[in-house]
Amino acid sequence: MKVRLRFSKTGALVYIGHLDVMRYFQKLFRRAGIPVAYSEGFSPHQILSFTPPLPLGMESEGEYADVELVEPVLSKDALYRIAETSVPEITVTSFRLLPDRCENAMASVKAARYEVIFPKEMSGSDMTAAADDFLKKDSVVVLKKSKKTEKEIDIRPLVYELKADDKGRVISMLISSGSVDNIKPELVLNAMFGDKLTEFDTGNIMIKRIDQFTLADDKLISLDEIGTDIT
Amino acid sequence: MINREKTYVNTSFLMLLSIGMGKLALSKEILMSIDKPARYIGHEVNAVIKNPEGLIRFAMCFPDVYEIGMSHLGIQILYDMFNSYEDVWCERVYSPWNDLYPLMKKDHIPLFALESQDPVSDFDFLGITLQYEMCYTNILQVLDLSGIAFYAKDRCENDPIVIAGGPCTYNPEPVAEFFDLVYIGEGETSYRKLIDLYKEHKKVGYDRQKFIREAGKIPGIYAPSCYDVSYNEDGTIREFFPLYDDMPAVIEKEIVTELSDTYYPVKPVVPYIKATQDRVVLEIQRGCIRGCRFCQAGSVYRPIRERDVEKLESFARQMIASTGHEEISLSSLSSSDYPDLDRLCNFLIDEFSDKHINISLPSLRVDAFSLDVMSKVQDVKKSVITFAPEAGSQRMRNVINKGLTDEDILNGCKQAFLGGWTRVKLYFMLGLPYETVEDMEGIAKLSNEIAKLYYDTIPKEKRVGKVNIVSSTSFFVPKPFTPFQWAKMATMDEFRMKAKVVNDAMKRQLNYKSIRYNWHAADVSVLEGVFARGDRKLSKVLVRAYEKGCMFDAWTESFRFEPWVEAFEEEGIDPAFYYNRERPLDEVLPWDFIDIGVTRKFLEREYENAKQQKVTPNCRMKCSGCGAARFHGGVCYESKA
Known part of the structure; x- marks a missing residue:
């Protein structure tokens, strides 16, 4: 099952590049205990897709990441756990289950x-x-x-x-x-x-x-x- | 108005930026024009923010670029310790990289701490860790950008107290005049006393020099301005002496006796950009039992002390949860000597391997146990088996007391090859005392033997391509507080010749196509050799080199040798005096005023043993009476069966 997160990126974090935002979320999910699915193979990685990169230096209220879960977690619980271990400059505002066969965030x-x-x-x-x-x-x-x-x-x-x-x-x-x-x-x-x-x-x-x-x-x-x- | 039918893009306009961020020391124009602006913005997960009012402010600086500095465990421990004090706010400072430095100079932007983004000059203390000699010019960069005078004697009443720490403080003399104080030993023990003393002095008409002098009486703290040095005509030291009767003539290093009962950073700061160590690090023990005669760490961190395995397991869980890192690693000088290694490795595998957390196990002796563990946590095909024989012949390994035999190496390799490994890395040193051509050629021969062993062990049909052996040599730099502290270091030409001897010998080996040979740059090694055993006369060379633009000398891409040569010439100092000279045993050495526990007598004995190629047993086999037992801890007090 796939969920979509909406998040904002503001303040000093406008200087964090796209790849580092991805790394940030990977670590964030582990800290918050979000049951993210991993790919198969010798170097498994989280199944994660983002909307197109935000230019360095630009703030946004509407960024998205899609992530595959191995089991469901209540939206409000997930949002709470994420907020507890997130920096204020990246705020996740929604955590929603996507319908099957939904196009990914990027596409x-x-x-x-x-x-x-x-x-x-x-x-x-x-x-x-x-x-x-x-x-x-x-x-x-x-x-x-x-x-x-x-x-x-x-x-x-x-x-x-x-x-x-x-x-x-x-x-x-x-x-x-x-x-x-x-x-x-x-x-x-x-x-x-x-x-x-x-x-x-x-x-x-x-x-x-x-x-x-x-x-x-x-x-x-x-x-x-x-x-x-x-x- | 403008022609709107056909307008062309003004590219500078694409540099538009958002504003309205939290306070940052650097403007958006600057942040957008430099590489990796995330090095300078702070705001990381687990960074400590406090209300500065009424707090003692400590700026903790690692004088290198952010990704290097953020990877250092020692700083993380001290950051955690200071911030556990309610009356202190400790923040981080790193060296601005080459691209930012000129911009800060040009616009007079003061160096700042990451958390508050406040100028370093507003702080009470500026602590600078000295991890390697080649960062010494970076100290000057940090002081320069902070608006603090290079020399302690030129500082103002209200400048921060500049204090050094870290391994290079075991000979602080080349940089002593840049520091108000130098902390010698492990930071966990005396900083509380220093902060308390500072607060006391601040209450009643603070006088900088008076405070510095009092601080110099705290155990482990050295106040360079309270000491002077006189020299003989040949440039050697006649006498090193305190200027006041109440100052200690000898500074004893500080150590933590019970490593399990001290600070550990269970919530380390998580960088946004990839740090060199992008992982949870567990320091399993401090010190080493081995007594390799070239190794300074093995000497100054004596005696070996372990952390309790249960505590480490709890730290591991807490740190993975607080950081979200995907890798966990062990830190120590020789992990195989940790008594509970078996239990700890099994714990890490059981706890983390199904949670997509990689386990990395550096500095493990290659044997059946470690190969078994490694095969569980790594992809055998991709991973590399590493040995540090340090020398090419058994004779030479006896000289340096490296207790690793050809047999150990070949047995380890054989098991590794049978286990599926095909890549081997070997580390050696060139220019060790009493080295002969046979010893150097031994490096090539050993490399060849390992390659041959692979082809003998693994039948043709089971091989996956060639075996891959990478042998690297670094040039030996004699360090203070080692048995080789009196030894003559080789010259650049000698080093190059030695590398050529090895390289030529490599080409003569039957399996040379399976071996790659690398060697280090000789010029940096020579400078390292000068500053490692230098004295106070060298500080002016450092200032001159910095003024000529030397910085980030530990980085190959920014290291330039010529300005250093000029700096020595202009100051009338011959570098050979410091590195290329055998010192007589009765010479006063610049670091003689420091007591690391290990006695000078023991080092002299070991120097003689080296000459005789006599091996000294490790601490667990037999106590050799080095002197470290006086700290009443660690291996010296384990029950000896």
Whole structure:
């Protein structure tokens, strides 16, 4: 049986890389006595799968890990035992049994919601205008760079929601994520503000991942909505 | 406004960071620009956080990078001990790596402790452990970044008291002037007294030098500034003497008599990044019965003392539960000499092997028992059988009192080959006193014999490829408080020649294709040799080397020899005086003021026995009267059948 954990990663722990987060959970499960299943063979490892790596330095409220159990454990007991031996900067908020034949956390991610929080001196009403302008366009072609390649892509169809709050301090966006058509929130911001951003103190902008979504009946739903509490 | 039809990604923008974390000493710009920022953020599971108000603050520093420092059991023991004191908060400090160091220098960012992220200069004490000589320049890096003067005499009233500990304090003299205090011996016994004295002094008009002088009267604590040294014309020491009548002329090392009744870190800090020792470590005993004549640890930690096996079993359970580590390991100088090893190994196997916890058993003598245990806990095909014959010939092994015979090694190998093992690692030393060409060639011959034994033992149809033998030699560095403390160490050219003799001999062996031979760098060994037996005159060489950028000298990738050569030249000091010189028995040695229990008389006797190739029995076979019995503990007081 497989369960899905939702967790947040905040504070100083934004400097812990993805592999170390995985190691953290392996040790956490052993400390908390979660009955995790191990693979076969000479070097057995915990059967564990995570959502795509969070960039180093970014906070998140919506990370997920799927883990295979050898026996059930009540959700509230598991959450309690995990909280007792976890650092506050990684907080597990749900522990749910997944339905059989459910796609794993990594593969199921199709979209992610981010919040971009601007410092006071950078905020203002033109945030809303910039968001509206972006949404009005039919296509926004940008250059996407990876370690090896550079290619032009149209990100407009990959942005599902984009809006600023009343004060113009926070931009919220729901954008494509996962193994297909993955885009970063910075790509959208850059398309919205372009060169103007270089004048900003970019280091003072905070981007936070809020949640990750999968497709169910053509609708985006939170990964947290799949599965049920074990009671 | 901007052209929104076609916008290109501003790559620096991808460096966007979140903010709003807990207090960190380093800015996000810095943390995002360096390798492994997790080295500097603290916040680990089991890290101890206290409200600092009214507490004595102790910064415990391992002067090397985080992953190395976090792997050290001694620091974990002391961290646990200090934090068990209600009036003390002990935090950890490690050396910033090469990438962070220049950034801290440039922006004047003070070195900080991991838990509170507060500057080290705010602490009451800065404890620095001296684990190996090649970390001495890192001490200066730590002081420099902390804004604390290198030399104790130049420090301000309110600077932390800088105190050294660890194995290199058995000759603290090359670094003595950098320390206000040096703790000689095991940390569990005298620190409480030191803290109490400090609190007393703080209550009534604290005077730094007065405190240091009083602290120097606590057992095991040496206050270098209260002593002076005079020299003969040839540079040797004429006299080492206290400056005040009330200071002890001799400092006795501190030891824990009952190892079972002392601190043990059952909730060690769990690093996020992979530390070198990413496992639970059980220290089963301290000290060694063997008396190998090259080994400093075997001498300074005498007498051997064991931990109670029941306590160890309870520690193992608690530590696995508190850390979630997936591996457990034993620590000691020679695990096979632990009387309850059989019971402990069976316990570990019964308790943990079905819980996906690996068991690693280092420093076990290879015999039927250990092979049986190892086959239960390891994948035989992947694991390696390790021997440390230390020397290539029986003659030479008698010189160094290494009680391991060719027969032991070959028997062990034969059983291992029959058990399915195909990989053997052998450790040797080159440049030992009285070494001959035959002794060196013996290394190649023994390696070859083991390979031959494999082919003789395992029939062709049962072999899985070749046997794999890796022989490594390190260069012998004479250490204080060993019978070889008077011996001349070989020069770099001699070392290279010796390695060539071995290498050439390897190529002449029938089975040379099954053997790989490695040797260590000679230049680092020579420096180690200088500082191991150095005196106070060397501190200025260290300062100069640091100013020339020497740091992390224990790391091959950052070690540079030339600046060291310059530093010695500029200070007018000949390194050969320290390493490449036989000392007469009546010479005053820089560490003579330390009493480790083992007497100088015994060491002299052993030096003579080495010359005569005479073997001295181990402590359990027969007491050789080394002097350690005066600690009233351990093997010296076991009933001798």
